[in-house]
Amino acid sequence: GIQVEQSPPDLILQEGANSTLRCNFSDSVNNLQWFHQNPWGQLINLFYIPSGTKQNGRLSATTVATERYSLLYISSSQTTDSGVYFCAVGRNTGFQKLVFGTGTRLLVSP
């Protein structure tokens, strides 16, 4: 099956710093989502981005489908950005399961 790798596994930042999280996947995909798992375990949708670039406030994401990777950019990080960031991909169109990466654990200190 498809493999999803995320890097770095852990990241510690000072408040205000910028960061880039990477997601590599082993095969072509029709679905790619980025999630933030907050300290209470809730998965929050950040981006649905099987290709192209999107921005939402301080966050932006780019997926280069032909090269099988996606990047999540966090600018001017805040302590509330702390948590685990997951990339998940799906190969099919329509109904499909997501395959998750192992996540990047981010800690933003004041």
Add this chain to the structure above:
Amino acid sequence: GAGVSQSPSNKVTEKGKDVELRCDPISGHTALYWYRQSLGQGLEFLIYFQGNSAPDKSGLPSDRFSAERTGGSVSTLTIQRTQQEDSAVYLCASSDVVYSAYNEQFFGPGTRLTVL
């Protein structure tokens, strides 16, 4: 509208007991998914429903696990004769997809299951 809801939020049970976990998807969403998050295995797919049918049960770890969905809405995941390795957070997701390429999945808060 309301998001995906799950109940109970926490469940502690004794080894060998049966448990039922409930998921209420976002109203109108045709697809419903169950995933499991455990320390050793990360986030893994269990089963999905297309309406009330389950075309893909490939992720169910054993025949002690079953799920059903009624009325194209609520789903129940049942684990029989629970084992300690079943301890995990069980997550439900739903999506609004009708044979199109778009399939953004939205997750509920999860049920944390602890088997003693």
